[in-house]
Amino acid sequence: MPELPEVEVSRQGVSPWLSDQTITNIVVRQRQMRWPVPAEISQAVGQQVLNVNRRAKYLLIEVETGTIVLHLGMSGKLRVVDASLPPVKHDHIDIVLGSGKCLRFNDPRRFGACLWQPEGTQLPQMQNLGPEPLTDAFDEERLYTLSRQRKGAIKNFVMDNAIVVGVGNIYANEALFMAGIDPRRAAGRVSAKRYKLLTAAIKQVLAEAIEQGGTTLKDFAQSDGNPGYFKQKLRVYGRAEAPCLSCQTPIKSVVIGQRNTFYCPSCQR
Template identity: 55%
Template sequence: MPELPEVETTRRGIAPHLLGRRVLDVVVREPRLRWPVTAALAEGLCGQTVTAVTRRGKYLLLGNDRGHALLHLGMSGSLRILPADAPVGRHDHLDLVLEGGRCLRLTDPRRFGAALWAGPAPFEHPLLRALGPEPFDARFDAAYLRTQAQGRRAAVKTFIMDSHVVVGVGNIYASEALFLAGIHPQRAAGRVSHERYGALVEAIREVLTQAIEAGGTTLRDFVGSEGRPGYFRQSLRVYERAGAPCRRCGTPLRAVRLGQRSSYYCPHCQR
């Protein structure tokens, strides 16, 4: 699934082609995505100039004077800028036709993505209003995590993957950040100290920054807005490396199942 770095990579890729451009048409070939694509999307976008391309968690927001469109890539979706008359593939479900002869095309083989009209107050939309802070926000710090973790017995990895606590820390990046911070993924969230949460905040930011700079992590289907894969996978320290030597100490890495997800860690470096 595209995570925060993949979505941010997509945002940066499409923004220069959208900002200041008028949407001439919304072509919906398959409305049956995760939620139905309704006429409200075309009503909100057609004839309007895109004034903002922003991100909230894993959601993209296209803003204009009427409000915002809310886009999500689902499990395997991608957004690309193409000529408006580019041949249409089997899984090309939606085009935003732009002035100048180009379009923004949503391709989604599994149809778990979304294209919704969120209106003039997008952060009050049910999909966004309960989300936790962005990992780069100033309020996301050790004190915040320690407060949120009070009394929690859930594993710290599950805790930081909760989008109500912080957005964008998916399975890959949670494993990588916990390794950098030296915290065992199964440690109870309520038993992590303030100091160690400070290290974890910095590790999360470092891992996400590196992934964004590398264009995301390609695991199965992800490609960026220009059709190129992300390259962060080449830098993974623990994820999907069970049995391989730890890059820090040489101890064989291990894997454990947490919340139906595989978690990777070093039994020597993470406590």
């Protein structure tokens, strides 16, 4: 599933093609996505793209009267192509631009979304989100304070979008390894000192992933079609029974919160 770095890389890739362009048409070939594509999306036609931003895993294409909100779901991909290029299977949505290009949304599993958020409103999906992890609003004090009395696993805690957005499964595994914290440990039993290490690790692993273009596992590719290269830097994720890169102990795999979880039983406690 594309996580925050993959969405940010997609934003960086498509933004130069969309910014200041006029949306001349929106072609919806399949309305039945994760949520039905609303007819109100057509309100963006004829308007200029003011900004292309990101909130959590949502890509935000802002025009004067509202925002087109895109979510890549599990298998969504964005491409900037010539608007005249015939669509292929699973090309569900085209946002056509005055330049003759279009932003094409392909999603085989249809767990992605394309929504319309009128100016001055906020979609339910955008409410109750925690701070962005790469901003000063996310720090160790927040994690420590909110974790007190929590008995659930710390991995689930840092993946909670109300705590901090965008720390998906891959990067939670990697950050917990970097901080030396067992992912099974209760969030309330982690000290302030260790939360400081974890906060720094989360910021580092996400920044590295963005710099490397994201993590290509099966479905994700950048907007130019190139793969993300962070997979080559994964320290624990997907490496069950392989030797730990720090101590050579075999990496273990368990399921936490219905997600595959990888950790080193020697380095993480």
